[in-house]
Amino acid sequence: MAEIAGWVAPIATMIAAMMTASNLGARMTGWGFVVFTVGSSAWTLVGVTSGQTNLVAANGFLILINVIGVWRWLGRQAAYEDGGQSAKKASRTSSSPSLFTATGISGMAVVDENERTIGHAVEALVECASAAVSYVVVAEGGIAGIEEKLRAVPGQSIKFKCDRLRLNMSGEAFRSLPSLAPGRWPVSAEAVSRQE
Known part of the structure; x- marks a missing residue:
């Protein structure tokens, strides 16, 4: 049993790390x-059978987490x-605006x-007072994420579709927007348009 646990522990840990890092939704992260948990249980068994109390203690705590x-x-x-997806799906056949x-x-x-x-959207910045998308x-x-370029597009230059965001500009105009420095995003849509 300990030999099987010795194989299950690292394999389960690697698979679980890939599943949670993939960011494919709540269910994938949950699984x-x-x-x-399977990996931590197997590591605990390895620790018990080999007399490594530190491995048992660490993985006992990880099982709880x-x-x-x-x-x-x-x-x-x-x-x-599920709630968000049900509202989204129902809005497609409703007289209400699509969500x-x-x-x-x-x-x-x-x-x-x-x-x-x-490309793809990374984040939307919303104005607190108006709840409007600033950019x-x-x-x-x-x-x-390696070698990607980040650009801020003002909210008024975006049309929100159900499955994509459509820019009211050409690809060339988008590429002429300044690249954002890591951790230094504009404070407003006006700052984006002034290219600050």
């Missing part, structure tokens, strides 16, 4: 925590996600005025 992760992501967060979830903006495809894909940060290029 990642389930796999982490992983169970909280399962509750949060497969329970509470999945229910939130999409605000959390769905991150990762949403961004196209130019000619419907050519430019959306769009990532272009790169692989897994």
Whole structure:
């Protein structure tokens, strides 16, 4: 049994890390925590059979943390996600305006005025007083965030579609916007348009 646990522990830990890091929604993250729990349980068994009390103690604590992760992501967060998705789906056949979830903006495809894909949305900045979108940060290029360029597009230059964001500008105009420095985003849409 200890030999099987010795194989299960690292494999489960690696798979769980990939599942949670992939950011593919609440359910995938929740199942990642389930796999982490299996891995921590296997590491605990390895520690017990080899007399490594530090391994037992560390993974006993990790089992507790992983169970909280399962509750949060497969329970509470999945229910939130399901609620948002049900409203989004129902709005497509309703006389009410179509909806999409605000959390769905991150990762949403961004196209130019000619419907050519430019990149994907990273974040939307919303004005507190008016609840209007001040600007959306769009990532272009790169692989897994490496060498990508971030640009802020003013809210009035964006048309929110159900499955994508459409810019009211060409790809060339988008690329002429200044690249954002890491951690130094504009304070307002006006700052974006002044290219500060």
